[in-house]
Amino acid sequence: MSRNDLENLLRDHLADELGAQRGRAERAFRRRVTDPMQRRLAVQSARPSPWAHRMMVGVALAACVALGTVLPRFLASPTHAPADHPGSNRIFDATTAGDRNVPYRSVDPDQVLIPN
Amino acid sequence: MMRRAGSECLEGTTEELVARARLHDAEAFTELIRRYEGMALSVAYARTRNASDAGDIVQEAFMRAWQRLESLDDASRFGHWLSRMIRNLAIDQSRRNRPGSLDETYDPAADHAGPAPMEVAEQKRQIDGALKGLDELSRECVILRYYENLSSKEIAETLDITPAAVDMRLSRARTQLKERLKTLVEES
Numbered sequence: 001m002s003r004n005d006l007e008n009l010l011r012d013h014l015a016d017e018l019g020a021q022r023g024r025a026e027r028a029f030r031r032r033v034t035d036p037m038q039r040r041l042a043v044q045s046a047r048p049s050p051w052a053h054r055m056m057v058g059v060a061l062a063a064c065v066a067l068g069t070v071l072p073r074f075l076a077s078p079t080h081a082p083a084d085h086p087g088s089n090r091i092f093d094a095t096t097a098g099d100r101n102v103p104y105r106s107v108d109p110d111q112v113l114i115p116n
Numbered sequence: 117m118m119r120r121a122g123s124e125c126l127e128g129t130t131e132e133l134v135a136r137a138r139l140h141d142a143e144a145f146t147e148l149i150r151r152y153e154g155m156a157l158s159v160a161y162a163r164t165r166n167a168s169d170a171g172d173i174v175q176e177a178f179m180r181a182w183q184r185l186e187s188l189d190d191a192s193r194f195g196h197w198l199s200r201m202i203r204n205l206a207i208d209q210s211r212r213n214r215p216g217s218l219d220e221t222y223d224p225a226a227d228h229a230g231p232a233p234m235e236v237a238e239q240k241r242q243i244d245g246a247l248k249g250l251d252e253l254s255r256e257c258v259i260l261r262y263y264e265n266l267s268s269k270e271i272a273e274t275l276d277i278t279p280a281a282v283d284m285r286l287s288r289a290r291t292q293l294k295e296r297l298k299t300l301v302e303e304s
Contacts, residue, residue, distance in 0.1 A: 013243045014263035021171035028175045034142040
């Protein structure tokens with residue numbers, strides 16, 4: 001047997017034996033490490049960044065402050081103030097007091113009312 | 117040892133890839149797997165002489181290497197470090213699965229799907245028997261040379277012996293294998 005024959009025999013045998021095992025380690029590594037890592041990164045990128053999150057909280061707080069400041073003034077305005085409230089153009093009308101449907105009547109704010 | 121697998125390979129030396137893998141760069145480590153898988157399979161197969169077991173050990177060895185990369189002192193010795201890990205895993209497996217013998221009942225033909233022709237199975241059995249007759253270090257040298265086509269210097273680095281020792285072992289192994297496989301080649 002020549003050295004060449006022996007070497008060819010060994011090469012063929014080893015390639016035949018180990019060929020099917022090639023790539024297994026890489027596939028296992030991808031399945032166990034690379035893919036979970038990429039999934040985690042995808043989830044992280046889908047979440048808002050810390051700065052975006054802070055901005056959203058800031059905007060929400062500003063909206064609350066604005067509401068707390070503007071809403072009382074809005075409610076106190078003449079068109080929205082409750083009846084008999086200073087500035088209201090609706091006063092209690094004794095003549096219709098018995099009528100639950102028309103307890104108030106609108107009057108001209110400049111009109112002077114003299115009780116009976 | 118620097119085996120390329122497709123066009124998506126990363127560039128860089130082993131040291132650079134190890135440095136990147138230490139920073140949890142999985143793609144860099146995948147490239148290390150591509151480059152060293154053949155060597156790893158050779159060492160594992162030389163120890164277990166069962167292709168499927170060798171595949172299992174290599175898979176596990178790379179996972180361990182990924183987790184323990186911090187403990188590798190010299191990045192240029194990644195191959196040697198990995199081969200040591202594979203040897204330890206092979207020893208663990210042989211203790212666990214086949215006490216007393218690495219592979220007394222192993223039938224190489226059983227690793228392949230479908231029935232192999234009698235002559236092929238017989239040839240495999242004889243080559244496997246001839247390889248089994250070598251000591252483990254010589255078997256590693258033979259498989260690294262004839263499966264992975266490594267030079268004596270590369271084999272020496274992987275197995276932590278001198279290139280002269282590799283050449284001597286290869287020469288003796290060839291003589292031994294020729295003697296054992298003489299009839300096989302004459303028949304074929």
